[in-house]
Amino acid sequence: MRIIRLGVLVPSSNTALEPLTHAIVSSIQSKDVTISVYFSRFRVTTIDISSEANAQFEFSPILHAATLLADAKVDVIGWSGTSAGWLGFEHDEKLCAAIEAETGVKATTSVLSxxxxxxxxxxxxxxxxxxxxxxxxxxxxxxxxxxxxxxxxxxxxxxxxxxxxxxxxxxxxxxxxxxxxxxxxxxxxxxxxxxxxxxxxxxxxxxxxxxxxxxxxVASVVWGMLKIVEVDTKLVKGWGYMFEVE
CATH class of the missing domain: 3.40.50.1860 (Rossmann fold)
Structure with a gap:
């Protein structure tokens, strides 16, 4: 049986994504794979278009949180956040490259997924x-x-x-x-x-x-992480059409 660890980056003030992510992953029932989820936070409290708010998504604190996940030998790291929606998709592309360079672990995000x-x-x-x-x-x-x-x-x-x-x-x-x-x-x-x-x-x-x-x-980054670790997304049951199609 494969044992897979998913690492998820979380905004510090987020109270929704952790229980939802656990619930999505817990729907997977398979004799071939066991999946667990681990989380690491960095400070985010305000969402707006100000320079102060956007500074929350500078790479340094995110990379520090990612290295803590890497200590747990996770197989993939997912940024469960949507900041690239307004900062630009290239922000997440560069972030994933930086995470991979820093930790050696493949990465994706909610928005890229x-x-x-x-x-x-x-x-x-x-x-x-x-x-x-x-x-x-x-x-x-x-x-x-x-x-x-x-x-x-x-x-x-x-x-x-x-x-x-x-x-x-x-x-x-x-x-x-x-x-x-x-x-x-x-x-x-x-x-x-x-x-x-x-x-x-x-x-x-x-x-x-x-x-x-x-x-x-929240679901899209789980979908993206499962794709990276080559787990069939159809194993996720009851969480929407995105998991049911190729």
Missing amino acids: LNSILRGLGVISFGLVTPYRKELNSLIRQNYGAIGVDINATWDRHLGLTDNIEIGKVDEATLDGMVMDVASKGAHVLSTFCTNLRAAQRVGHWEKSASVIVLDT
Whole structure:
């Protein structure tokens, strides 16, 4: 039996992604592989477009957190965060290269994994559901537009929050309303784009009730890590369409 350790980088104020990640991985029942998850945090408390907030994602503290995961001999490291959505996808590409150079461990991120899923599904437009401010959503839309993926303005929903603790308190009823609203406007694919949203557990419900594909960013980094360690994502049961297709 293969024993695989997943290492996950976590914003320090995030209260959602650890239990969700454990639950996703715990759905894997296999005689051939045993998977465990380990976490390391670095300081992130505020999400906005200010230089102070963006400085939270400088490489040095993230690399320090990654080296602590490497001490546990993890097989892959995933940054479970969406900052590249507004900082630019190349930020995560450079971060993964830096992590690999520093630790010798392959790395991926929520956003890079999401983009791989979008490419694999041939998606050229999708809806966006975030807890962020309008200005930050606009940057995300611009970055996707630059790679030929449209986020239609009528499919863009946000809550205007910046405090990450408050983001972690967003309830299911609020998310249900946002997702259903975007789906009702004609989006066939949408992303719950923030790893401090307690959204991944609702994906199956949304996909069934609204006939929409929901790509959650807590789930996407798990998908990406499993791809790197060559574990069949179809072993993940009950967490959405992204795990069910090649």
